[in-house]
Amino acid sequence: MFETRAVHAGRDDLAALGTHAVPIDLSTTYPLPDLPAAALALDAYAEGALPEGSPIYGRLTNPTVRRFEVALAELEGCADAVAFASGMAAVTACLLAAAARGRRHVVAVRPLYGTTDHLLTSGLLGTEVTWVEPDGVARALRPDTGLVMVETPANPTLAELDLADLAAQAGDVPLLVDNTFATPVLQQPARAGARMVLHSATKFLGGHGDVMGGVVACDAQSADVLRQIRFATGALLHPLAGYLLLRGLSTLPIRVAKASASAAILAERLATHPAVERVHYPSIGGALVAFEPAGDPMELVAALRLITPAVSLGGTDTLIQHPASLTHRVIDDAARDEGAIGPKLLRLSVGLEHEDDLWGDLSAALERSSGASASASATASAPAPASDSDSDSDSDSTLASASVSVSVVMLHQETSPAHV
Numbered sequence: 531m532f533e534t535r536a537v538h539a540g541r542d543d544l545a546a547l548g549t550h551a552v553p554i555d556l557s558t559t560y561p562l563p564d565l566p567a568a569a570l571a572l573d574a575y576a577e578g579a580l581p582e583g584s585p586i587y588g589r590l591t592n593p594t595v596r597r598f599e600v601a602l603a604e605l606e607g608c609a610d611a612v613a614f615a616s617g618m619a620a621v622t623a624c625l626l627a628a629a630a631r632g633r634r635h636v637v638a639v640r641p642l643y644g645t646t647d648h649l650l651t652s653g654l655l656g657t658e659v660t661w662v663e664p665d666g667v668a669r670a671l672r673p674d675t676g677l678v679m680v681e682t683p684a685n686p687t688l689a690e691l692d693l694a695d696l697a698a699q700a701g702d703v704p705l706l707v708d709n710t711f712a713t714p715v716l717q718q719p720a721r722a723g724a725r726m727v728l729h730s731a732t733k734f735l736g737g738h739g740d741v742m743g744g745v746v747a748c749d750a751q752s753a754d755v756l757r758q759i760r761f762a763t764g765a766l767l768h769p770l771a772g773y774l775l776l777r778g779l780s781t782l783p784i785r786v787a788k789a790s791a792s793a794a795i796l797a798e799r800l801a802t803h804p805a806v807e808r809v810h811y812p813s814i815g816g817a818l819v820a821f822e823p824a825g826d827p828m829e830l831v832a833a834l835r836l837i838t839p840a841v842s843l844g845g846t847d848t849l850i851q852h853p854a855s856l857t858h859r860v861i862d863d864a865a866r867d868e869g870a871i872g873p874k875l876l877r878l879s880v881g882l883e884h885e886d887d888l889w890g891d892l893s894a895a896l897e898r899s900s901g902a903s904a905s906a907s908a909t910a911s912a913p914a915p916a917s918d919s920d921s922d923s924d925s926d927s928t929l930a931s932a933s934v935s936v937s938v939v940m941l942h943q944e945t946s947p948a949h950v
C-alpha cells in the first residue's frame with residue numbers, strides 16, 4: 531500500500547546495514563584504490579548511467595540523495611528519478627534535455643508556476659514556447675517540439691486538466707507534468723501517460739518549509755540524460771536535503787490527507803461566506819484553496835493573525851499569498867489574463883493546524899477587511915452542506931463555483947486520498 535511504501539521506500543537495505551536512521555554521506559570525493567576500474571566507471575557516469583561501486587565524486591551521485599530518488603520514483607510509479615537543487619533546476623534540466631536533442635520548441639498550457647512561465651517566455655534557455663488551450667496541444671506540435679508542459683492542479687488557480695487526453699494529444703512528444711500541487715498521494719501522472727513527472731520538492735515532499743529541492747520521475751532513458759545534464763551543469767541536491775526529503779516522504783500521505791481534509795472544509799466555508807466572491811478547489815482534493823474576496827485582498831491578508839503571509843506552500847503551517855503581486859508578478863499582464871490569475875485572487879496553502887482555528891482567523895479577517903459584510907460570521911459558522919447532485923454537472927472545474935467543486939471533493943475524501 532502507498533502509505534507503507536512511503537515509509538519504507540529507499541530504506542529497504544537499512545536492516546542489513548545494521549542501522550535504523552538513514553546514513554548521511556557528506557563526502558565530496560571517495561578513495562579510488564583501483565584506478566582502471568574508476569576510469570571505466572567514470573565513462574559510465576558520463577553517459578548518465580549509475581555503475582556499481584564508488585560514487586567517485588560528489589557531482590556524479592550521492593548515496594543519500596539516491597535513496598530519495600529511488601523512493602520518489604517508486605511513489606510516482608516510474609522507473610527512475612533524478613533530484614536537483616530546486617524545482618527550477620529540475621525544470622531547466624528538462625528543457626536542456628529536450629534542447630540537446632535539437633528540440634527547443636515547447637507546447638504549454640497556462641497557468642504555470644510564474645517562474646516556469648517566465649523561463650519559457652523569456653527565452654533565457656533558447657526555448658520557443660507556444661501557449662495553447664488544453665484541447666489545442668496536438669495542433670501546436672512541430673517536428674522540433676521537445677516537450678508538452680502542464681500543471682494540474684495548476685499554480686495558482688488550481689485549474690485541472692485531463693492528463694490522459696493530453697498524453698494522447700502529445701503522442702511521441704514527452705508530456706511533462708508538474709505534480710507539485712497534487713503530490714503522488716492524490717495523483718500519479720505517469721499512470722495517465724505522462725513521461726516526466728516533476729516536483730518542486732521544496733513544497734509538500736519536504737513538507738516543513740526548511741529544504742529546497744527539485745526532482746523529476748521518469749523512464750530509465752530520460753533519467754540517464756537528466757543525470758548527464760546534472761553532472762555537466764552541477765545543479766545538485768545537497769545530501770542533507772536528500773535526507774530531509776526522504777524523511778518528508780514518510781509522512782507525506784498523512785500530511786496530505788490531513789491538510790486536504792481541512793482545506794476542503796475551509797473551501798466550503800469560504801464558499802458560503804458573503805464577503806467571498808469565488809472559491810476554487812480541485813476535484814481531486816489537496817491542501818490548496820484559491821479564492822477571491824469581495825473586498826481588498828491586501829487588507830484581508832494584513833488582517834490575518836495566525837495564517838502567515840508568505841510565498842511557498844506545502845508546509846506544516848498555513849500560508850497565504852497574492853499571486854498577482856508575488857509568485858506570478860514576473861509574468862506579463864496578458865499571461866496573467868490567459869491564466870485567469872485575477873487581481874483579487876489569493877492562494878491559501880492549508881497546513882496542519884486545527885481547521886477551526888484557521889477558520890476563526892480567516893472569518894475574523896474577512897469581517898475586519900470588508901465593512902460591507904456585517905452578517906458574515908453568522909452565515910459562515912453554519913456552512914450549507916455541499917449538494918451531491920451538483921458534482922456531476924460540472925465538467926469545467928477551473929472556474930467552477932465553489933459549492934460545486936467542493937461537493938466533488940467531499941466525496942473524494944471518503945475514499946481516502948492515500949489509497950489513490
Ligand SMILES: *Cc1c(COP(=O)(O)O)cnc(C)c1O
Nearest residue numbers: 616617618643685710730732743
Ligand atoms: C515552487 C514551484 C516551482 C519551483 O520550485 P523551486 O523549488 O522554488 O525552484 C515549480 N513548480 C511549481 C508548481 C511550484 O509551486
